[in-house]
Amino acid sequence: MSQTTSSRILVTGGSRGLGLAICTRLLTEGQEVFTLARSISAEVQKLAASFPGRLHFHPVDLADREAVDGYVKQHPWLMDLDGLVANAALGTDGLLLMTPDAALRKCIEVNLTSTVVLTKTILKGMLQRGGNLVFISSIAAKTALKGLSVYSATKAGLAAFCRTIAKEYGERGIRANCILPGFLDTEMSHGLNDHQRQQIIRRTALRRLGEGDDICGVVSFLLSPAARFITGAEIVVDGGFSI
Ligand code: NAP
Numbered sequence: 001m002s003q004t005t006s007s008r009i010l011v012t013g014g015s016r017g018l019g020l021a022i023c024t025r026l027l028t029e030g031q032e033v034f035t036l037a038r039s040i041s042a043e044v045q046k047l048a049a050s051f052p053g054r055l056h057f058h059p060v061d062l063a064d065r066e067a068v069d070g071y072v073k074q075h076p077w078l079m080d081l082d083g084l085v086a087n088a089a090l091g092t093d094g095l096l097l098m099t100p101d102a103a104l105r106k107c108i109e110v111n112l113t114s115t116v117v118l119t120k121t122i123l124k125g126m127l128q129r130g131g132n133l134v135f136i137s138s139i140a141a142k143t144a145l146k147g148l149s150v151y152s153a154t155k156a157g158l159a160a161f162c163r164t165i166a167k168e169y170g171e172r173g174i175r176a177n178c179i180l181p182g183f184l185d186t187e188m189s190h191g192l193n194d195h196q197r198q199q200i201i202r203r204t205a206l207r208r209l210g211e212g213d214d215i216c217g218v219v220s221f222l223l224s225p226a227a228r229f230i231t232g233a234e235i236v237v238d239g240g241f242s243i
Contacts, residue, residue, distance in 0.1 A: 008081050009223070010034045010122065012062070012115070013088025015041040017186035018136065021212025022085055022219050027051045029220060036060045037088065062088055062114035063106045072121045079125030083132040083223050086115045086158070091188050096149045104150045111154035116161060123169060130173025134222050135162045137180045139238045159234055166232030175231040177222045182238025185209040205240025
């Protein structure tokens with residue numbers, strides 16, 4: 001188990017999938033965790049009961065710009081955070097010309113715009129004492145995957161954002177790193193049919209889809225003092241899908 005310097009960490013999209021795995025890992029390591037999603041899940045309720053007073057859930061729709069602005073204004077503790085794990089996202093599935101504009105806009109809003117707005121507020125609070133930012137991007141940021149054009153654009157945007165934040169605020173003791181997971185066996189990939197799933201597994205050197213636990217060790221490492229000289233990095237965790 002890694003020892004981390006961060007003690008108050010916001011994980012966006014902690015209701016299920018990778019976000020839930022990250023929340024669980026950080027709580028197990030002794031951190032105080034804040035998380036948000038549109039609604040609380042049974043898993044988060046159970047986790048909160050197992051770690052009394054250390055997991056705080058807030059319902060926010062990250063696709064709703066006014067709701068995000070309101071959340072930032074109403075929650076000054078965002079300025080007291082030691083860490084952010086920007087994980088919430090949704091996928092757009094379908095060739096560009098088949099995808100409604102509303103779905104494309106929502107994807108950009110959740111995956112990119114809301115992350116930028118939250119990061120801006122959290123960074124202000126970190127200026128005096130340093131902090132740690134981890135952005136969950138995707139191998140789709142680097143690999144062309146049919147049907148994921150806008151999703152890929154948001155994930156590449158997140159990686160570029162992360163790199164630039166690392167450069168701009170490194171001198172203030174703030175580190176920013178990006179993780180690029182491969183396909184994970186979460187709700188996001190449940191739209192894949194059996195044929196697509198088998199194709200992905202065949203292309204993956206380690207011959208399986210990833211799980212939340214495959215990624216959260218890397219999150220924990222990046223938040224820990226062991227990673228104190230790592231910033232602006234993009235770490236691919238895809239079982240060898242993209243090699
Ligand atoms: P997931 O199971 O679909 O979970 C997505 C999380 O984001 C949920 O907690 C969801 O909460 C939250 N979310 C979605 N829309 C939201 C909104 N409008 N407002 C607030 N929260 C919202 O996805 P996952 O697989 O765990 O993905 C986690 C991260 O890994 C994402 O950044 C994803 O891009 C990345 N990733 C995933 C894969 C994959 O194959 N699954 C591959 C590479 C990278 P609610 O729905 O409850 O609001």
